[in-house]
Amino acid sequence: MKCSFCGKEIVGYGNSPSPLEGGRCCDECNMKIVMPVRCFLGTLEHRNYALLIKIDEVQVVKPDDKYFTLKELQTAVEGYIEVVPSLFKHYLDVVNEEGLLRRLKPNQIASRLFHKQYYGNVLVCPKDIFEKPE
Numbered sequence: 044m045k046c047s048f049c050g051k052e053i054v055g056y057g058n059s060p061s062p063l064e065g066g067r068c069c070d071e072c073n074m075k076i077v078m079p080v081r082c083f084l085g086t087l088e089h090r091n092y093a094l095l096i097k098i099d100e101v102q103v104v105k106p107d108d109k110y111f112t113l114k115e116l117q118t119a120v121e122g123y124i125e126v127v128p129s130l131f132k133h134y135l136d137v138v139n140e141e142g143l144l145r146r147l148k149p150n151q152i153a154s155r156l157f158h159k160q161y162y163g164n165v166l167v168c169p170k171d172i173f174e175k176p177e
Contacts, residue, residue, distance in 0.1 A: 048072040048151070049099075063155045075100045076152055083167075087131060093168035095119055096153045096161075110172050119166040129167055130157050137166040 044053045047065030049072055057067030060077050062084065068077060079101040083094040086103070093111070095102045106115060116124045116137050125140035139147060142162030153165040 046072050048076055060155075063152065065155065079103055080152075080156065087134075091169070091172065093166055093172070096150060096156070096165040096167065098148050098150055098152075098164070101152060104166075106172055111168060116166065116168075120164045122163070131167065133170055134167055135170055136161075137168060139163040 044057060044067055045051065046053055046057070046067065046069040047060060048068050051069055051071075053067055053069050057069060058073040058077065060066075060068045060072075062080060063077060076099075080094070083092060083101075083103050086092045091105065093104050093106075095104045104119075106112070113124070120137055120139040122142075122145065123140040124137050127136045127138060129136045136153075136157070138161055139145070145163075147163035150161040150163060150165055153161040
């Protein structure tokens with residue numbers, strides 16, 4: 044049986060990729076992808092963490108200060124940002140506005156989680172930790 048994320052052969056029974064779609068995943072993808080998503084989903088009510096979904100790994104992140112700055116958001120998605128509604132209440136998905144134009148790789152992890160096609164890095168952040176204008 045092959046891992047539904049990396050395609051490598053699974054040793055043993057494999058792991059459930061839930062809440063992501065797919066058959067089974069290997070131990071490495073379980074640790075790099077599935078477990079961070081599950082940890083993030085456990086913090087949804089706290090709303091002080093964001094989920095950075097890269098092409099091949101997932102990280103739970105926080106802003107450097109109280110709010111994410113534009114520079115932090117642009118760094119996370121590696122370019123100009125576009126903010127779109129998220130599947131999660133009180134959250135927004137921040138994506139690279141030029142993902143298709145720049146021919147960024149499809150983000151299979153985010154696409155499986157949100158059931159829509161994303162390209163490049165995706166930052167899922169609470170609506171209330173964006174930098175407030177003065």
